Amino acid sequence: INQRFLRGAAALLLLASGGLVAAQSGAKLPADLDPASRARLPYLQRTDFTEANQKIYEVLPGRGQDGVVRGPLAFAAYNPGAAKALFDLHNAAVAGSLDPRTRELAIMVACRETNYSLEWNGHLATAPKVGVEQSVLDVVRTSGPLTAVSEKDAAVIRFGRQMFRDKKMEPATFAKVVELFGRKGAMDMVAVMNTYAVSGFYAIAVDERAPEGRLDLLSAPVH
DSSP states (O other): OOHHHHHHHHHHHHHHHTHHHHHHTTOOOOTTSBTTTTBSSOOEEGGGSOGGGHHHHHHOTTBOTTSEEOSTTTTGGGSHHHHHHHHHHHHHHHTSSOOHHHHHHHHHHHHHHTTOHHHHHHHTTHHHHTTOOHHHHHHHHHTOOSTTSOHHHHHHHHHHIIIIIISOOOHHHHHHHHHHHHHHHHHHHHHHHHHHHHHHHHHHHHTOOOOTTSOOTTTSOOO
16 A cells, blocks of 8 residues: 555545534535535445445545545545545556656646645645745646746646646647656656546535635635
């Protein structure tokens, strides 16, 4: 099991577990959202997993001592096999050829493009530790121009914006990423971005809201 993912899931577990407290503190949620999960579906518990799926439950990140599954695979876990496959995809993607700084920036771009607040907030502490400057994160968060960031950072951000937003990759964009990170690096970038984006799509479907006091990308200013 990838230890980096487990550490990240632990941080996200703390964020998610604060959801009920936040909801009780006066934040008004839409009527179709569960007050604990702050989403359209409740969190699953160990007892929700069949006997055949107990082994999958045991390896999923986000398991609390109370038996509740929170974190990035909380809603994918409604199909345990799919959640396990996504966990395996994540582990393979982050073990690829990208250096830690590039990988973290790619993750943040994917979170921005899918408005995935849970992982964005979870990685806000990780990204600076591997050298992603706050000014670069601000460009990503606000969809700002790329004129003030380095060539490498601009290549990563543009790659993600075109893949998710434009749904078309310009030849020059792809060529620059291959030049900077190699062919394998380009494909690893697709894998890293998409493993986080899939969880972001689950969050979109269930309208998952960030805990009170944390940045909600749905309402974050975008140029």
